[in-house]
Amino acid sequence: MQGLIDQRIEEIKLCFQNDDINRTSQRLLDLVYDFDFGESARKSALKIRKNYNKSKELGRVKIENKALHQELNILLEEIKNQQPAIPEEVGQKKILARFSNISKQFKSRLHNFNFKPISLDLIQGKIIGLVGENGNGKTTLLRMLSGELSADSGHIEYYLNEMPIRDWQFIKKKIAFIPQRLERWYGTAEENISFHAANKGFKGEKNKEKVDFIIGRMGLTNFRELSWPEISSGYKLRIEIAMALVWEPEILILDEPLANLDIQAQELLLQDLRNLADSIRNPASIILSSQQLHEVETIADQVIFLKNGNAVFNGNLKDFKNMETSLTFEVNGNFSYLDLQELLFNWEEIKIEQSASSFTISCSGNHSKEEFLKLLANNNIDINYFRNISGSTKKLFNDKY
Numbered sequence: 450m451q452g453l454i455d456q457r458i459e460e461i462k463l464c465f466q467n468d469d470i471n472r473t474s475q476r477l478l479d480l481v482y483d484f485d486f487g488e489s490a491r492k493s494a495l496k497i498r499k500n501y502n503k504s505k506e507l508g509r510v511k512i513e514n515k516a517l518h519q520e521l522n523i524l525l526e527e528i529k530n531q532q533p534a535i536p537e538e539v540g541q542k543k544i545l546a547r548f549s550n551i552s553k554q555f556k557s558r559l560h561n562f563n564f565k566p567i568s569l570d571l572i573q574g575k576i577i578g579l580v581g582e583n584g585n586g587k588t589t590l591l592r593m594l595s596g597e598l599s600a601d602s603g604h605i606e607y608y609l610n611e612m613p614i615r616d617w618q619f620i621k622k623k624i625a626f627i628p629q630r631l632e633r634w635y636g637t638a639e640e641n642i643s644f645h646a647a648n649k650g651f652k653g654e655k656n657k658e659k660v661d662f663i664i665g666r667m668g669l670t671n672f673r674e675l676s677w678p679e680i681s682s683g684y685k686l687r688i689e690i691a692m693a694l695v696w697e698p699e700i701l702i703l704d705e706p707l708a709n710l711d712i713q714a715q716e717l718l719l720q721d722l723r724n725l726a727d728s729i730r731n732p733a734s735i736i737l738s739s740q741q742l743h744e745v746e747t748i749a750d751q752v753i754f755l756k757n758g759n760a761v762f763n764g765n766l767k768d769f770k771n772m773e774t775s776l777t778f779e780v781n782g783n784f785s786y787l788d789l790q791e792l793l794f795n796w797e798e799i800k801i802e803q804s805a806s807s808f809t810i811s812c813s814g815n816h817s818k819e820e821f822l823k824l825l826a827n828n829n830i831d832i833n834y835f836r837n838i839s840g841s842t843k844k845l846f847n848d849k850y
Contacts (some may be wrong), residue, residue: 453729454484458529467526470517471505471668474498476724477524478666483729484533492523495665503669511719544608545623545699545734546571546594550728551603553589564589564758566603569751576722578749580742581841586758587738588629588704595626595702595734602745622649625693629705631685638680638688639664639673642695656690663695667721682709682758686716693727701725703737707744715744723748742843743836761845770840774814777844780820781807781834792824807834809843 457480464473474497481490497520504517550566556626564586572592579587592598596617607614609623636642643660651659664673667687671681680688686706693701701722707715726735728835739745746752746766754762762769775798786803789810793799797813810821825832838844 454480454533457483458525462525465518469715470501470521471523472720474501474517475668475848477521478662479724479728481528481646482662486528486531486533488720490524490528490531491529493520495661497524498520498665499670500591502665502668505668505671522586542573542575542732544570544572544610547606548594548600549604549606551593551600551605553593553598553601561756562586562589565760567753567760567763568603569735569753569763571734572726573699573734574726575734575750576726576748577736577751578745579736579738579755580740580745581755582740582846585755587755589703589758590753590755591626591704591736591738594700595624596621597626623699624702625696625698625700626702627686627689627693627704627706629708630775631689633677635677637674637676638691642688642691645692646695651696663691667691668692668717668805683711685715686710687695690718690721690778693838699731699733701733701735703735705740707739707741715741719744719748742841743838746841748773752842756845762842766840766842769842773844775811776814776816776818776837776839777809777811777841778818779807779834779838780832782825782830782832784830786823788830792828792830809838 457476461473461476461480464476474494478494478498480486481494497517500520501517519556547570549568551568552566553564555562567590571577579590581587589598593600607620609620639660642663643656646656647657664670667690669684669687669691672684672688677685686709690703690706703722705717710718720734722735722737725733737745747767751764752762752766752769753760786801786808788803789808793801793810793812797815798811800811802809802811812821818839822832822835
């Protein structure tokens with residue numbers, strides 16, 4: 450297990466060398482809390498993280514980089530030769546919940562919706578990405594998984610202490626569900642985070658310690674005293690996540706968390722979720738819904754694609770890639786639909802679709818992306834954008850599925 454600690458330290462050093470103080474301070478904080486490097490190391494790491502957050506808000510990161518570098522160097526030297534205690538259960542990924550053939554029907558005078566049976570496990574340290582168009586059942590499934598909506602059929606078991614549990618009052622204390630539409634809160638961000646920790650039993654100094662950690666970890670140092678009207682939608686989401694993470698849920702469920710975030714904020718949040726799942730001390734099981742397929746696929750261990758209430762795919766992305774024999778590309782450049790038709794007229798199983806921003810080209814697996822790109826180059830056609838989505842569930846938006 451010392452190898453894992455060394456690996457983490459090397460990751461931190463690499464971020465440090467690349468002058469990525471944000472990720473360096475963040476992962477250093479994760480390291481000293483995941484492994485017991487002592488109270489002094491935890492306080493030093495938290496102080497560095499707070500100082501970075503403050504300097505970022507004031508636009509002084511470059512000015513204060515030298516001081517931050519010195520503090521980081523001192524702490525890295527302090528911990529590199531330590532032998533911290535290793536949690537006994539490291540590497541063991543337990544099943545926290547098992548859902549077998551759960552389904553749901555909604556009937557009304559104007560509309561009926563049938564969510565067809567689906568089975569899945571929520572496992573420690575694993576991320577499930579739930580994707581598909583609006584109105585296809587993503588929120589319905591998340592609400593069933595969180596216990597907010599009862600399933601009409603199927604079997605559900607929770608194993609939050611390794612044995613099947615049927616005490617719902619105990620179970621719901623282990624599950625955090627963050628809906629797409631956040632409920633307004635009152636008071637300051639820090640007061641609300643502290644309240645959620647206290648509500649789960651963390652009082653006094655333990656409450657303060659956990660609140661300080663999660664505020665620093667989530668980059669909220671400069672927002673702790675702000676109220677709802679003073680905070681952007683992106684940071685409201687981060688505060689909502691902090692309210693959940695402060696009490697260390699075992700299962701974290703998020704409905705469309707990327708919907709109102711810019712590209713950089715999306716990447717930061719996804720990396721935070723991946724790091725949370727990879728935590729040594731408290732590896733959460735995470736399931737999130739999104740229409741940002743490519744982004745979610747980069748961190749997900751499992752992808753579920755819903756269409757009309759049916760899981761047309763439910764598994765590992767590698768399995769999906771192995772299932773697919775055709776190729777699919779997205780491309781944009783100085784060419785028209787007719788240009789592509791002329792270039793590819795003799796390709797096997799060719800299909801060209803045009804959207805507002807790009808063309809989607811599907812063809813037989815007997816061809817290759819290299820062949821396609823070479824064909825464009827030989828005809829002096831410039832490309833502005835190209836992406837091979839052959840192994841992506843984005844292909845499932847195609848009507849043939």
